[in-house]
Amino acid sequence: APIVRTTGHKSEGMEGILEAIILVAENKISFNSQGVKYGQEIENEIKIIQDLLEKNNKIPGKHGTRWLPVKLLENDKDIRDAVNSPEIDNQIEKSVAHIEKITGESPETSIAAGRYGFISGACQEAVRSTIEIRHTVSDRIDAVLTNRVLGLPVFLGLMYLVFYLTFTLGDPPMGWIEDFFAWLSGAVAGLWPEGSDSLIKSLLTEGIIGGVGGVIVFLPNILLLFLAIAILEDTGYMARAAFIMDRLMHKIGLHGKSFIPMLIGFGCSVPAIMATRTLENRQDRLTTMLVIPLMSCGARLPIYALIIPAFFPQALHGTMLWIMYIIGILLAILSAKLLRKTIFSGESVPFVMELPPYRMPTVKSVFIHMWDRGKLYLKKAGTIILGISILLWVISTFPKLPESEIKQFESEKQMMQEKITDNEEKNKYAASIESRFAEESLRYSIAGRIGSFIEPFLKPIGFDWKIGTALIGAFAAKEVFVAQLGIVHSVGKVEEDSETLREKLKSTYNPLTGFCIMLFCLISTPCMATTAIVVRESGSWKWAMLQLGGLTIMAYIFTFIAFQAGRILGIGI
Structure with missing residues (x-):
């Protein structure tokens, strides 16, 4: 088959690869169909399970005859439930025990190693890259960003920069949106005669515009925060953040892998809690799940964006936001420590993490991630x-x-208008009565x-x-x-x-x-x-x-x- 040059994150070479796939599918060009080989011992067990599946007619139509035994050896729960055969389950247990005895590794590990080996060999034959240079640059960057001493201060500094820019850059558009809703409220109120107490007017101006508008005002801050998170994710830094926190997380009975769902919690707690599925240990999973809401999610940002400018000077806006996020992280860590010492006591699972290489994020990818999250915020506001x-x-x-109390206020207002002649004083007292x-x-x-x-x-x-x-x-x-x-x-x-x-x-x-x-x-x-x-x-x-x-x-x-x-x-x- 032809070798097609592609760059996935830039969508380059997509047409060429589609053409090659069509040619192969139509048998217009030959290709080597050699699949991944996992070693003699695993291949023998795959063949045994494959024969047993065919004998018992347990191969669903959409699954390949080789793919199914591999997934069964990898202990894929969904596939085991789909096959649902005590005889095959018994054979899988025997095969797993045999592989572990011969290779000293679980089938999942051996199969993963086989796949990576195949990919590595294929890449060496077909791919030209500057991977050594890239790894050297990555290593140099990691020497600073994942340094035992510098790693945490750099992480905190980056967080501060994100929150500072969220407020600084988000303030002008937030003011424009605020002015728009103030104008809209006044325009809608102007459709009724002055002094009207129409319920529809009140619903539109106070309920809908005042309620929903008050939330949409903070959309620029939300988008900027998600933009920053998307950039950090796409560059590969978020994985480093989990690595940096690994030592601290071990001290509270968790590991760096638990910090990844917690980082996702900066966006929304719902996907963050779903991300705890990656944790193998149930105690780790429940502990992480219970403390995730302490990470300031995007829904709390409008509260901070309302309160901070109202009570604190502009120079402290970024600092106050940073403080709130740090308080959340510290409380999450302390709560996790308490839970691991009491309800979920026990040893944590060792954590080995593969750090992805640094990549230059593309504008398209970053804005797609930002808009996907921002769209959910708008959808939530509109529903x-x-x-x-x-x-x-x-x-x-x-x-x-x-009615008696309403008449009392009206009577007080009427008396005030009769007694006070100065218009400025009259308006002042009228406003006071209306406020009460x-x-x-x-x-x-x-x-x-x-x-x-x-x-x-x-x-x-x-x-x-x-x-x-x-x-x-x-x-x-x-x-x-x-x-x-x-x-x-x-x-x-x-x-x-x-x-x-x-x-x-x-x-x-x-x-x-x-x-x-x-x-x-x-x-x-x-x-x-x-x-x-x-x-x-x-x-x-x-x-x-x-x-x-x-x-x-x-x-x-x-x-x-x-x-x-x-x-x-x-x-x-």
Whole structure:
């Protein structure tokens, strides 16, 4: 067969290889069909199993007669279940024992070695490359990036750079989107006469635009973070990050392989928990699964992006974001250590990792990865968050204040207008009365009553009933916290010149409360999707409930310590 030059990540040579495949398929050119040979002992066992499969008519139509015995020797669970023959299972056990006795290795190891040997030989005959030069360059880079002393500081420095750029580059487009939704809210409100209390107007401006718009505003930050992660993944650095953390992970009873799902957790906890399937040891897998939500996922970034600019100077934006991510990593490591010392005590499995060569990421690949993740965020905003925002608007709007109380506010407003002649003073008092009316209306609603009920439990950690109602919504999806804050702080305030949510938060709370909000949202119970995937992957509600309760208690304790310490020391108040 012809040798076709290709470059996979640049999509070069794809047409040539397709033409060669067609020619071979149509028998227009000859080719060597010599397959991979695994050594005499394994080949003998493959033949025995192959004959047994044919004898028992146990070869499904879509599988090759040679491929099936190889997969059975590799202990492929799905294939063994598909064959489902006690006689064949018995023969496989005999074959595995024989191979291990003769070769001193498991069939999986021997078969993998055979494949790599075949690939290596084929590459030596057909591929021309500068692999030695590339390996030399890779070795030189690794001498710094995976150095026992320099590796961790470089990793932390790269993380800081990512978060600094996420805020610095994301701020201008975020402002444009914020201005657009402010204009849209005012334009929609303008469709009704001034002073109108239409429920449809309130739903559109406060529920949908205020809720969903408040989440979409942070799309630039989300895209920039995912862009940076995609670049680090495509260059091969993420594998080095796991290697760097291996020594530290061993000290807590895990290994570097557990850090890979934790790194994926920076994007989303759901695929991160699914990635724990690569861990052979069930104790390692469950431990990693339970601590993954402590890694700041993309859903928490909108909360950080809302709170940090509201309470901290611009020079500290990147630093504060970096601190939140580091706190999450440290708490995950400490929690894993505790779990391995108590519930999941035992030895960890040794970890040997093959570091891929460094590669120059392509623009196409990086942007595909970034957009795939960003698209999921937008889809979530347009479906789950939209639905929850409407639900939260309903419970934040109903029931309405009793007619007697509404008339009391109207009477007070009328008296004020008759007594005060100065227009500036009149507008000031009118705004004050409207603000009190909006707050009392919200307190009287279902959300307000729930928030008021839990407020005594939240006061020791610096939260009021409004933050409490937002935390309830965050149980469904973390981004909803931002949406609900937008709803509760915009009720009755849909004018074009109304304050932004950040300005409202800044005038209501202090930096200490802002930090405690981020800390609580970082540690507290994961979203419903994460809980569901933990149930599925662990096979039990027990571990999901342990995670749910444990993280909620842990969030309260750490936030209580942070708030009370800050209050006593006078920090951020």
